[in-house]
Amino acid sequence: MASVQSTRLADFLESTRDRMNDPNLSLSTVRDVCEALHQAGSEPEGVTYAEVDAGGVPALWCVPADCDDSVLLYGHAGGTVVFSMHSDRKAAGHLAKAAGIRSLVVDFRRSPEHKFPAQQEDFETAYRWLLSQGYRPGKIACGGHSVGGNLAVSLALSLRDQRMPLPAAVLSISAWYDTELKNVTLKSNAGTDKILSMPLMEFFRESWLGGTGTAYDDPRVNMLYADLAGLPPVSIYYGAHELLAGEAAEFADRAKEAALEASLHSVPEGQHLFLLGAGRVPETDAAISEMGRWVRLKLGLEQK
Structure with a gap:
């Protein structure tokens, strides 16, 4: 049974979805509504924040006290349309604290003003900026939440194809992998997901890919068609x-078929955006604790 706090988070997400369903809202207003979702979580104690120019891309450092000089490069949620580095700030701060490292949240350009591949370009620019600042690839994990989870995987693919140094690990949380929108849980979980809906996913897809000539099964955006061979360890x-529960399992299967070190974890009765409950929802905090230890292991900061 879900905790009281988890149920409250689901109710909060549902109320936000109800507000977004108003057809009279402008995109700027919808974005403002989504930014307020950061209220679901609490401020992580002992974490400071600093905005930075990451090679021309706005980003936000989340720096826990006495942290190791390693980095989680982090992509925020929002389907490329809503959210920002500020909306995921608390969640990224809790993740950074759990791992004992700093996190860099990338404020990539949003669609429909900036369509594919702008978001991937910004994420890769931030990674290259970290390298230019002296961070070694073996001390960088890339991760992300929702579409940010897609960007974390696509970054590793792009770096591999360019024969660039790869990050040590990929942490993918509630990721949107399937731009074809065909997994069965898009229908079977329609009654339990309190924030996502098929019309919303279709809106995100059109905003991101519409007019670009990018097919929905293009492996640059649809990670279920990507060749995953040679990628770093991935935790899902x-x-x-x-x-998106079904495509998470499908992606994990694809990763294992490609001989990756891959692990799959389900948060019981967890919502899309469960991560935003960091510091208030026990199920979220338990998952973050696991994520933090896994990242430390892959960065060589903790023994098995």
């Missing part, structure tokens, strides 16, 4: 109640 988390 999802909420059992979210629309």
Whole structure:
């Protein structure tokens, strides 16, 4: 049974979805509504924040006290349309604290003003900026939440194809992998996911890819068609109640078929955006604790 706090988070997400369903809202207003979702979590104690120019891309450092000089490069949620580095700030701060490292949240350009591949370009620019600042690839993990989880994987693919040094690990949380929108849980979990819906996913897809000539099965955006061989270890988390649960399992299977070190973790009765409950929802905090230890292991900061 879900905790009281988890149920409250689901109710909060549902109320936000209800507000977004108003057809009279402008995109700027919808973005403002989504930014307020950061209220679901608490401020992580002992974490400071600093905005930075990461090679021309705005980004936000989340720096825990006495942290190791390693980095989690982090992509925020929002389907490329909503959210920002500020909306995921608390969650990224809790993740950074759990791992004992700093996190860099990338404020990539949003669609529909900036369509594919702008977001991937910004994420890779931030990674290259970290290298230019002296961070070694073996001390960098890349991760992300929702579409940010897609960007974390696509970054590793792009770096591999360019024969660039790869990050040590990929942490993918409630990721949107399937731009074809065909997994069965998009229908079977429609009654349990309190924030996502098929019309919303279709809106995100059109905003991101519409007019670009990019096919929905293009492996640059659809990670279920990508060749995953040679990628770093990947850890995949999802909420059992979210629309994207099925594609998380499908991606994990693809990763294992490609001989990757891959693990799959379900948060019981977890919502899409369960991560935003960091510091308030016990199920979220337990998952973050696991994520933090895994990242430390892959960065060589903790023994098995």
